[in-house]
Amino acid sequence: MTHWHYDHFGGLGELEYYVRLQRNEPLGFAVPPSAESQFAAAFPYMLDCLSCVPWEFGTSFRFGDIRITPLEANHGCETAGLLLESGTKRLAYFTDTARLPETTKKAVAEVDWLICDATFHDENWFPDQHMSVDQAIEMGREVAARHIVLAHLALHYANPITDKDLRNKISQHPQVSLAYDGMRFGL
Ligand SMILES: [Zn+2]
Numbered sequence: 047m048t049h050w051h052y053d054h055f056g057g058l059g060e061l062e063y064y065v066r067l068q069r070n071e072p073l074g075f076a077v078p079p080s081a082e083s084q085f086a087a088a089f090p091y092m093l094d095c096l097s098c099v100p101w102e103f104g105t106s107f108r109f110g111d112i113r114i115t116p117l118e119a120n121h122g123c124e125t126a127g128l129l130l131e132s133g134t135k136r137l138a139y140f141t142d143t144a145r146l147p148e149t150t151k152k153a154v155a156e157v158d159w160l161i162c163d164a165t166f167h168d169e170n171w172f173p174d175q176h177m178s179v180d181q182a183i184e185m186g187r188e189v190a191a192r193h194i195v196l197a198h199l200a201l202h203y204a205n206p207i208t209d210k211d212l213r214n215k216i217s218q219h220p221q222v223s224l225a226y227d228g229m230r231f232g233l
């Protein structure tokens with residue numbers, strides 16, 4: 047869990063029946079330290095389903111041969127992006143951030159993939175919390191990401207654009223693509 051905003055935690059309730067009927071043991075749930083009490087208040091009936099493990103910036107988790115490290119993002123509340131590393135491959139996942147803190151920029155320099163907040167098209171209504179398509183591409187260039195994947199798209203905001211027109215617009219940047227559900231990366 048990168049941060050406690052509804053668009054990220056709203057679906058947690060769906061896990062209740064998976065844990066109770068299929069898994070039959072609590073699921074580890076890595077949360078922002080400040081969100082532990084918010085989780086307890088919002089999902090009191092799931093405290094025996096998800097066991098909170100507060101993450102710390104810079105302290106890695108290991109899943110098989112993949113290392114996952116929460117890194118600080120700029121989003122107005124305690125928010126991490128995730129750096130995933132496997133062998134020599136590195137992927138940074140920052141769905142909600144307004145640019146990146148300096149220490150984070152260094153940690154994600156030259157990643158193979160930067161999955162990046164591109165919430166807005168044209169005008170950025172929340173410049174302290176999110177980025178626009180153009181700002182996300184600029185951010186990716188600044189950290190020298192090999193591929194930039196635009197995510198958290200909410201194109202009904204400032205200036206509507208169709209998927210087709212957005213693809214045309216970014217086609218001048220061969221290293222940029224749009225995120226989609228089920229997207230796979232060769233980590
Ligand atoms: Zn958010």
Ligand SMILES: [Zn+2]
Pocket residue numbers: 051053054141142198
């Ligand atoms: Zn979000």
